[in-house]
Amino acid sequence: MANSLSRAFAQLIDDLEHPAQSPEGAKVSVSIVDQAQVPSAPIEPRLPINVALGALIGLTVIGGVIILRDRLDTTIRTPQTLRKATAVPVLSEIGYERDARRHPLITERDGSSAQIEAFNTLRTNLQFMNAEHRPRSLVVTSCLPGEGVSWICGNLAVVLAEAGLRVALVDGDLRRPSIGEYLKTGDRPGLTDVLAGRAETSAVMRQRDVSDGRLSVIPSGPLPDGPSVLLGSQRMRLLIDELVDACDIVIIDTPPLLPVTDAATLAANCDGVLLVARCGRPREQDVAHALGLLSSVGARLVGAVLNFAPTRRGDAREYPSYAPGNLTREPRIPPVPDDS
Incomplete structure (x- = not known):
C-alpha cells in the first residue's frame, strides 16, 4: 500500500506539472528514493526498554518515599534521638526478647541474657550518679500507654535489691496495676488502703526474698474513683x-x-523521674509535651530508658566466655616447665 501510494502520488505530480498545453518545464518533480518494506519484528512494545524504564522509575519513587518518610518520621527509635529529645542521659537500652512474655522477671530465667545486662547497666548508672543528684525516691513513667513501665519497675527493683540495697517498690498505677502480677504479691490490700486510712504501711507491705538486699513491695490495692486526688494527698507525701x-x-x-x-x-513530691520510651512508639512531640508537664510541676528528669529496642549483634550470648554463668570458672594455667 505504501509503495502503491508513492507511485500514484509521483504520477499525479507529474501530470499536474506537465500539462499538455504548457510550454514551460516542470517546476516540481517527485521521485521515489526508497521502497517501503515489511518490518521483520514489531516496533512496539519495546520490552527491554520498557522494563528498564519501569525499574528506574520504580526505584526513584521508592527512594523518594524512603527519604521523605525518614525526614517526616519523628518517632523515638534510637538512644541518640531519645537523648536529643529529652536532653538527659539514656541510662540503658533494653532489647526485646520473646522469653520476656513467659518470664517477665529476669531472675526467673536461666543463663545469660542481653536484658539482664541492660538492667545491670541501668542499676549501675543509677547507683553511681553524682551524690548530689542521686534520687532516693524515683518515679518511673512514660509518655504513652504500653511502653513497659511496670515491667521495668519490677526488674529494676529486683536488680537494685540484688546489689544489697533496701528497695521499696510502690505500685502507683491505680488505673491498670501490674506490679502485683509481675511479683506475684497480689493487689489487695495495698496503697489505696493506706491512703484511705484503712491500713498501716506495714500491714500492706510484702517482703520478697532477694539474695543480698531487701525488696519491699506495696501493691496498688482496690482501684479508687479519683486516683490523682489520692496520689497528690498529704498522706501520699x-x-x-x-x-x-x-x-x-x-x-x-x-x-x-x-x-x-x-x-x-x-x-x-519525689527526687527524680525516669522516663521510659518504647522504641518506635512515642514521637518527639510527645516527649516534648511530657517534659513540659514535668517542668510545670517542678519535677527533675534524671534519665531515660529506651525499651524494647531491636536486638543487635554483640550481646553476651555471642560471647559465652563472658556470660554470667561462666565467669566463676577457674582459669586454666599452663604448667611451669621444669628447668632441671
Whole structure:
C-alpha cells in the first residue's frame, strides 16, 4: 500500500506539472528514493526498554518515599534521638526478647541474657550518679500507654535489691496495676488502703526474698474513683517520706504522663523521674509535651530508658566466655616447665 501510494502520488505530480498545453518545464518533480518494506519484528512494545524504564522509575519513587518518610518520621527509635529529645542521659537500652512474655522477671530465667545486662547497666548508672543528684525516691513513667513501665519497675527493683540495697517498690498505677502480677504479691490490700486510712504501711507491705538486699513491695490495692486526688494527698507525701527514711531507694510505678496527671502529681513530691520510651512508639512531640508537664510541676528528669529496642549483634550470648554463668570458672594455667 505504501509503495502503491508513492507511485500514484509521483504520477499525479507529474501530470499536474506537465500539462499538455504548457510550454514551460516542470517546476516540481517527485521521485521515489526508497521502497517501503515489511518490518521483520514489531516496533512496539519495546520490552527491554520498557522494563528498564519501569525499574528506574520504580526505584526513584521508592527512594523518594524512603527519604521523605525518614525526614517526616519523628518517632523515638534510637538512644541518640531519645537523648536529643529529652536532653538527659539514656541510662540503658533494653532489647526485646520473646522469653520476656513467659518470664517477665529476669531472675526467673536461666543463663545469660542481653536484658539482664541492660538492667545491670541501668542499676549501675543509677547507683553511681553524682551524690548530689542521686534520687532516693524515683518515679518511673512514660509518655504513652504500653511502653513497659511496670515491667521495668519490677526488674529494676529486683536488680537494685540484688546489689544489697533496701528497695521499696510502690505500685502507683491505680488505673491498670501490674506490679502485683509481675511479683506475684497480689493487689489487695495495698496503697489505696493506706491512703484511705484503712491500713498501716506495714500491714500492706510484702517482703520478697532477694539474695543480698531487701525488696519491699506495696501493691496498688482496690482501684479508687479519683486516683490523682489520692496520689497528690498529704498522706501520699508522708508515705514517701516514711519509705525514704526506711529504704535506700523508693521506686514508684505510675501511669503514662500524657493521658492522665497521676505521674506528674507524684513527680512533684519525689527526687527524680525516669522516663521510659518504647522504641518506635512515642514521637518527639510527645516527649516534648511530657517534659513540659514535668517542668510545670517542678519535677527533675534524671534519665531515660529506651525499651524494647531491636536486638543487635554483640550481646553476651555471642560471647559465652563472658556470660554470667561462666565467669566463676577457674582459669586454666599452663604448667611451669621444669628447668632441671
